[in-house]
Amino acid sequence: MSLSREAIVEQVKEIVGPERVVTDENVLKKNSVDRFRKYADIHGVFTLPLPAAVVKLGSTQQVSDVLAFMNQHKINGVPRTGASATEGGLETVVKNSLVLDGSGMNKIIDIDIENMQATAQCGVPLEVLENALRAKGYTTGHSPQSKPLAQMGGLVATRSIGQFSTLYGAIEDMVVGLEAVLPNGTITRIKNVPRRAAGPDIRHIIIGNEGALCYITEVTVKIFKFTPENNLYYGYILDEMKTGFEILREVMVEGYRPSIARLYDAEDGTQHFTHFAEGKCVMIFMAEGNPRMARATGEGIAEIVARYPQCTRVDSKLIENWFNNLNWGPEKVAAERVQILKTGNMGFTTEVSGDWSCINQIYERVIHRIRTEFPHADDITMLGGHSSHSYINGTNMYFVYDYNVVDCKPEEEIDKYHNPLNKIICEETIALGGSMVHHHGIGKHRVHWAKAEHGTAWALLEGLKKQFDPNGIMNTGTIYPIEK
Numbered sequence: 233m234s235l236s237r238e239a240i241v242e243q244v245k246e247i248v249g250p251e252r253v254v255t256d257e258n259v260l261k262k263n264s265v266d267r268f269r270k271y272a273d274i275h276g277v278f279t280l281p282l283p284a285a286v287v288k289l290g291s292t293q294q295v296s297d298v299l300a301f302m303n304q305h306k307i308n309g310v311p312r313t314g315a316s317a318t319e320g321g322l323e324t325v326v327k328n329s330l331v332l333d334g335s336g337m338n339k340i341i342d343i344d345i346e347n348m349q350a351t352a353q354c355g356v357p358l359e360v361l362e363n364a365l366r367a368k369g370y371t372t373g374h375s376p377q378s379k380p381l382a383q384m385g386g387l388v389a390t391r392s393i394g395q396f397s398t399l400y401g402a403i404e405d406m407v408v409g410l411e412a413v414l415p416n417g418t419i420t421r422i423k424n425v426p427r428r429a430a431g432p433d434i435r436h437i438i439i440g441n442e443g444a445l446c447y448i449t450e451v452t453v454k455i456f457k458f459t460p461e462n463n464l465y466y467g468y469i470l471d472e473m474k475t476g477f478e479i480l481r482e483v484m485v486e487g488y489r490p491s492i493a494r495l496y497d498a499e500d501g502t503q504h505f506t507h508f509a510e511g512k513c514v515m516i517f518m519a520e521g522n523p524r525m526a527r528a529t530g531e532g533i534a535e536i537v538a539r540y541p542q543c544t545r546v547d548s549k550l551i552e553n554w555f556n557n558l559n560w561g562p563e564k565v566a567a568e569r570v571q572i573l574k575t576g577n578m579g580f581t582t583e584v585s586g587d588w589s590c591i592n593q594i595y596e597r598v599i600h601r602i603r604t605e606f607p608h609a610d611d612i613t614m615l616g617g618h619s620s621h622s623y624i625n626g627t628n629m630y631f632v633y634d635y636n637v638v639d640c641k642p643e644e645e646i647d648k649y650h651n652p653l654n655k656i657i658c659e660e661t662i663a664l665g666g667s668m669v670h671h672h673g674i675g676k677h678r679v680h681w682a683k684a685e686h687g688t689a690w691a692l693l694e695g696l697k698k699q700f701d702p703n704g705i706m707n708t709g710t711i712y713p714i715e716k
């Protein structure tokens with residue numbers, strides 16, 4: 233028989249100590265959602281089952297003890313660190329869930345300069361690790377816009393990517409080794425080695441699991457030299473996304489590795505670069521690192537763009553200034569809440585990827601379908617997007633949309649606006665051969681297309697869930713759809 237809510241709380245208090253178990257209703261409400269439901273949250277409306285408690289975890293052993301207890305009694309758990317999730321991964325959709333908060337596990341364990349790697353517990357905010365490294369002249373190379381909010385466990389769990397990815401790679405290229413706890417309480421450690429061929433790369437079972445397979449407790453990432461004095465900035469305006477995609481492709485195919493390579497369409501470009509975009513698309517690059525390589529990268533890019541007379545260069549200073557104000561900390565989140573309450577105007581994003589032969593079509597078809605098919609298109613105040621992470625074989629597209637919330641209750645907003653917009657983007661991207669999710673994770677709202685996304689490879693993902701979480705206690709409804 234399943235345990236009552238009261239019994240769950242009492243028993244978890246015995247395991248970790250009462251001071252680590254929070255049952256305050258306001259805290260539970262906040263812990264039942266993430267930024268996917270930010271509109272309802274801002275209006276104080278919480279419609280999902282509230283968790284039984286938030287458990288403030290203090291050590292790997294506590295994670296193990298709590299998970300073993302939950303597994304024995306089939307209690308659902310939602311892992312959480314920085315709480316900057318945007319896709320519903322933190323939503324507590326199962327009654328009497330426990331939120332497993334690892335933000336208190338926040339020690340930097342080691343900065344190992346000789347082997348160019350740093351080890352941190354899951355609750356270390358990326359910005360804290362980054363600042364500790366910069367003080368010694370090094371960097372993680374990882375710089376998502378949420379750097380001040382996101383923590384190491386969540387960053388690995390979501391397969392996050394930073395703004396300098398074209399040079400340093402995404403989190404999966406940075407993780408050397410990990411420690412994690414399996415749902416039955418087993419502590420597992422993947423050792424730190426530069427490379428090995430000892431079977432499949434088991435790091436990838438953990439990286440990107442979104443709390444649906446295991447709990448990440450410790451992470452070792454690569455580090456790099458930090459040389460901001462060598463940064464070179466390039467900015468251009470141009471008429472068409474198609475030309476921009478061609479240039480991005482050429483830069484990648486020629487082997488250049490700028491840290492930033494971005495292409496904004498006219499709508500998105502105008503909102504970011506009002507002072508010079510002139511209603512056109514905007515393309516920006518940053519070259520960094522060793523001065524010789526930075527210079528060669530910058531010169532190579534400038535030479536490629538010069539082959540396209542439709543591109544006009546803008547002052548580099550404009551790009552540098554914009555870039556230095558890009559990250560989101562708690563103050564921007566708070567300002568956004570005030571703004572949404574005041575205006576009723578919401579902003580959301582959906583990020584996808586595709587190879588070079590389909591990405592422009594994905595972009596055009598999505599925009600066209602939203603404009604012509606979405607029944608509330610008149611409420612949209614901005615619709616556009618940008619490519620911000622390029623690879624030799626393709627790039628991503630980050631759709632951005634703002635809308636006025638009209639004639640609906642706060643809890644109806646996602647079904648009236650966000651979900652139908654997501655649907656068009658996911659359907660169209662998958663139909664054209666791309667991936668419906670480039671870096672935010674599947675969460676609980678893109679889960680409807682998870683099987684279509686993976687096709688016959690779904691059997692592999694399904695096998696992992698059966699093997700590691702046979703009782704289905706880990707973040708139910710995330711990555712894996714709830715079977716009716």
Ligand SMILES: Cc1cc2nc3c(=O)[nH]c(=O)nc-3n(C[C@H](O)[C@H](O)[C@H](O)COP(=O)(O)OP(=O)(O)OC[C@H]3O[C@@H](n4cnc5c(N)ncnc54)[C@H](O)[C@@H]3O)c2cc1C
Nearest residue numbers: 313314315316317321376377378383385386392393443448
């Ligand atoms: C303003 C803003 C900008 C953003 N910019 C970027 C960006 O540039 N690039 C990018 O990739 N993302 C970005 N994001 C999304 C978000 O910051 C990332 O997904 C980030 O990796 C989440 O980290 P977190 O610590 O906040 O995790 P959380 O929000 O706490 O959790 C995220 C997911 O991971 C799971 N999880 C958390 N901790 C663990 C753990 N220890 N073990 C197992 N599972 C766990 C959770 O269950 C959840 O499913 C942005 C978000 C915001 C709000």
